[in-house]
Amino acid sequence: MSNTSHKNQKRDEYRAAKHKAEGEGLPAGLPQKKYYRQRAHSNPFSDHQLEYPESPEAMDWSSHYPMFTGKKAERNADLHEERKGNAKRLDREVEIADIGCGYGGLLFALAPKMPETLILGLEIRISVAKFVQEKIKALRQQGNSPRPPSSPSKETAKTPVADTSSPSSSSVPGGYQNIACLRANTMKFLPNFFHRHQLRAIFLCFPDPHFKARKHKARIVSSSLNSEYAYVLRPGGKVYTITDVEDLHEWMVERLGSHPSFERVSREEEEEGEGQDELVGVMRRETEEGKKVERNGGKKFVAVFRRVEDPSWPVRRLQGKVPGNDTALSERKVGSESSTIKDDGE
Amino acid sequence: MVFQCILSCARDHPTRLSSHLLAASGPNIYTMSWDFEEVISVWPEQPPSDKEDVKGKDAVAPPTKKRKIANEQKRPNVIKLLCTRDEKNIVAVTAEDKCIRVFNLKENGKLEQLSERCMPKRPNAVAISPDETTLLVGDKFGDVYALPLLESAEEEEPTTQPTITAMSDVRAKPFKPTANPLTVHSGSNRKALASQLQVKEHVKTKEPLKFRHELLLGHVSMLTDLAVMLVDDDDGNIREYIITADRDEHIRISRGRPQAHIIEGYCLGHKQFISKLRLPAPNLLVSAGGENEIYVWDWLAGRLLRKIDIGPALRDFRASWKASPGIREGDRNEDDQCEDQQTAISGLWIGLPGSSQEKLIVTCEGVPALIYIQVSSLTDYDTPRVHTVPLLGNVLDVTVMSDLVVAAIDNIHQPWSTSALHSPDEQPPLLQLLKFEQFLYESVTEVDTGAFRLSDQVSSKPSAPPDNEAEQDVHVDRDFWELVYHVEKLRKRGGMGDEG
Numbered sequence: 001m002s003n004t005s006h007k008n009q010k011r012d013e014y015r016a017a018k019h020k021a022e023g024e025g026l027p028a029g030l031p032q033k034k035y036y037r038q039r040a041h042s043n044p045f046s047d048h049q050l051e052y053p054e055s056p057e058a059m060d061w062s063s064h065y066p067m068f069t070g071k072k073a074e075r076n077a078d079l080h081e082e083r084k085g086n087a088k089r090l091d092r093e094v095e096i097a098d099i100g101c102g103y104g105g106l107l108f109a110l111a112p113k114m115p116e117t118l119i120l121g122l123e124i125r126i127s128v129a130k131f132v133q134e135k136i137k138a139l140r141q142q143g144n145s146p147r148p149p150s151s152p153s154k155e156t157a158k159t160p161v162a163d164t165s166s167p168s169s170s171s172v173p174g175g176y177q178n179i180a181c182l183r184a185n186t187m188k189f190l191p192n193f194f195h196r197h198q199l200r201a202i203f204l205c206f207p208d209p210h211f212k213a214r215k216h217k218a219r220i221v222s223s224s225l226n227s228e229y230a231y232v233l234r235p236g237g238k239v240y241t242i243t244d245v246e247d248l249h250e251w252m253v254e255r256l257g258s259h260p261s262f263e264r265v266s267r268e269e270e271e272e273g274e275g276q277d278e279l280v281g282v283m284r285r286e287t288e289e290g291k292k293v294e295r296n297g298g299k300k301f302v303a304v305f306r307r308v309e310d311p312s313w314p315v316r317r318l319q320g321k322v323p324g325n326d327t328a329l330s331e332r333k334v335g336s337e338s339s340t341i342k343d344d345g346e
Numbered sequence: 347m348v349f350q351c352i353l354s355c356a357r358d359h360p361t362r363l364s365s366h367l368l369a370a371s372g373p374n375i376y377t378m379s380w381d382f383e384e385v386i387s388v389w390p391e392q393p394p395s396d397k398e399d400v401k402g403k404d405a406v407a408p409p410t411k412k413r414k415i416a417n418e419q420k421r422p423n424v425i426k427l428l429c430t431r432d433e434k435n436i437v438a439v440t441a442e443d444k445c446i447r448v449f450n451l452k453e454n455g456k457l458e459q460l461s462e463r464c465m466p467k468r469p470n471a472v473a474i475s476p477d478e479t480t481l482l483v484g485d486k487f488g489d490v491y492a493l494p495l496l497e498s499a500e501e502e503e504p505t506t507q508p509t510i511t512a513m514s515d516v517r518a519k520p521f522k523p524t525a526n527p528l529t530v531h532s533g534s535n536r537k538a539l540a541s542q543l544q545v546k547e548h549v550k551t552k553e554p555l556k557f558r559h560e561l562l563l564g565h566v567s568m569l570t571d572l573a574v575m576l577v578d579d580d581d582g583n584i585r586e587y588i589i590t591a592d593r594d595e596h597i598r599i600s601r602g603r604p605q606a607h608i609i610e611g612y613c614l615g616h617k618q619f620i621s622k623l624r625l626p627a628p629n630l631l632v633s634a635g636g637e638n639e640i641y642v643w644d645w646l647a648g649r650l651l652r653k654i655d656i657g658p659a660l661r662d663f664r665a666s667w668k669a670s671p672g673i674r675e676g677d678r679n680e681d682d683q684c685e686d687q688q689t690a691i692s693g694l695w696i697g698l699p700g701s702s703q704e705k706l707i708v709t710c711e712g713v714p715a716l717i718y719i720q721v722s723s724l725t726d727y728d729t730p731r732v733h734t735v736p737l738l739g740n741v742l743d744v745t746v747m748s749d750l751v752v753a754a755i756d757n758i759h760q761p762w763s764t765s766a767l768h769s770p771d772e773q774p775p776l777l778q779l780l781k782f783e784q785f786l787y788e789s790v791t792e793v794d795t796g797a798f799r800l801s802d803q804v805s806s807k808p809s810a811p812p813d814n815e816a817e818q819d820v821h822v823d824r825d826f827w828e829l830v831y832h833v834e835k836l837r838k839r840g841g842m843g844d845e846g
Contacts, residue, residue: 191609
């Protein structure tokens, strides 16, 4: 395409200008989405040039959440001496992951609502992830930069900034310090970022529908991937899904609902309202894709699943240890928990 | 010809010298007696019109290279062989048709095929469950399926039926596009949708599997190896675990059936693909792949105990190889730039199983050596010693029987090379038999003389002088090359671009 190079040139110019401005110490403006657009699909099976930690312990979160490194974190590090690496410690862990965060609408909406919770957006498209990172940086700076000398605490800085049309960290709790975005392929590398039972919420918002049956294995929800979501979610944690594609909604309901580690929450819990899960409402309203669907008059389908406790191990004893059983290995299933996952290939 | 896969069928019965060695060459599986005197049987049975007398006096290398390697008949190549503990059942995996075949190995050495099950994706890793009723099959796309080892087992356990995703009913659902005008936005997508709506009949291209199978778990990566392990939980209960390794550096620990959907942990730390897993003891996992280092894990805790670098031993070995007088000029001139190159570890085995002298045997792709480490030293405080034993060519596969080790040798390529060919007059052996001699163990101090003494060689004498045309075919046949050298190509080549 002839306009590709033109587009690339524009992007290069934009980035160069942005870089220059930063070098001169000017506050970073909000990035413009048009310079970061990327085709809405990515092949999760290919070897992208990805950066990922070899294990969750090796991950250095300090550059992503600089305001959450501190004395308390250092003390925690001492307590957990066995942890590898010399990465600077955070005083808390990421608890919410937005998998496929896109342009980050949900992140920016959630940030002020839970300023003490670390939220991570994960996006496979490099330009889109870059956009979110730039936007977080800009919003954080807007909160900090024209800071009066009398205000030492960054989080309580209440300086008005010139651009009041966009959300600025000065006026929001937490100052967007609690959100970050990484470029990652979570279908392959989720366990590299999060340890067992670390998360309390996973968002899967408007995932690529992969319409063709041949491509269904590339969907972000599959029986085998659900096992990984269950691994990083703590019991009681939730997976929030939303899509405008009814078939995909049914697929996710089928795959997550039939997975032994998940149960769908009641329909009321999937609605907005007084006393209901606030996160559902934010997800319904705030994602970039959701806004687009709204503009086009599309429908949104929501389903939320709760991670259940793992069942106890099946009782299996060696011969001689079980009275009255003469098979070499006896196997007794515990409750009705034993079950299988669904084959996506069919 | 070469043997890309060999399997000793007497692992647990070292005294039964009537046992067999199975060796796969291309699409054929040869049953040999343990004295290598004769080929007892060939599977599939060669058509009588075949010119070669398979059971003739040069039976060890019956078919000519031309027929083998040029793969005229396009039969699928055997990529994996394994057997049950009682040696009655042999499992063979073939690449091109993605098929799992189960055989009965008869007393007379003949292979009687019991079943033939073609998987949706190419099986890369196969294990037999500890109770030997089930095959676990890991495929190229990362999924792990459970299949009954013997199909007759189905009837015996009707209670397990609900847990098995058996032949899903082929209901002829009328095709309805899943996209709608609200969910597609670009012009071309709208056009595609419109044309989809016009198609009345939607032909289902994929047949569901016609045999009993159950999806246990899946990685979004090529599955490279898997193991099933029983562990005592201290309360007298037995826990079954499934350990799976992939090309993206992961080792995953899952519960065994029927809770294989529960992930218990990961062993993370590899920096390159993993090609092999081996458990010398129930609580000890060894893994290796595209690095010089072998990883030793307390896998139940997900804890790395140590890494053992075989790089220095390999370098020393290579240096001594080049310095040895018998080496031809061509070998000596071989590229030296690979000093710090990472090897591709292709195999891990346990030598002298069950003895106090147990060895972890390591093979690397394109390296003419057996590398071994004392198993008991894996968890020692001191750094384990890495020994090397030279072989007469690159090692392709290994099988262990008690104190014996059989190595399948690449007699087509020169040692240390996966591309340079031997000159036609050279014929290194096809198999090398090594014996571990107790009293020699103490004297193993130099890296280049092993405790494995070369006690026999099976040389390949082609039954007919290969004509040069056929020899030429050998070089270019990519399928053949990939059949014997498939580990290094698992390495990632610096990303596939970012737009994909």
